[in-house]
Amino acid sequence: MREEKIHKIEVHVAGICFSGDKVLVLKRSPSRKLFPNLWECGGGAVWPGENFEDALAREMKDEAGIIVKPVMALKTYEIMTPGFAQKKIPGLRFVCRLLGFVNGKEPKISEEHTEWKWVAIDKLDELEFIPGVKEDIRDAYSLIRNHKEK
16 A cells, blocks of 8 residues: 555656747766766756755756746656666656846856856757757747747
């Protein structure tokens, strides 16, 4: 019976933030166990007691120094982790509204990343992303663009 057992699993959230036709991307540090030196948009683990939106807002603030509001759940994803006890980590990716910066002027990354940049949607192929992230960025951009045109 579920009430008699405790099943601990890691669950993630990730966000995509646009400014016009550009997306905010972060380069993972070389010391990261998963996907070192690859580009992503930010996110991380959901902590006990958090919902997805709260976890994403906290992660984006901690990792990138940005204040966001998740506005649309885009899709679920899985991070394959064959060398870990948990063989895959489920996640939920959101499109976020950028509300501001912690320092008032620009992103400020944590030690989990080595750099940040705004990248034009048509320049995504110039960077090496975590598998699936580039496609998710394009899907999110299409959704937003189509929504604005209606």
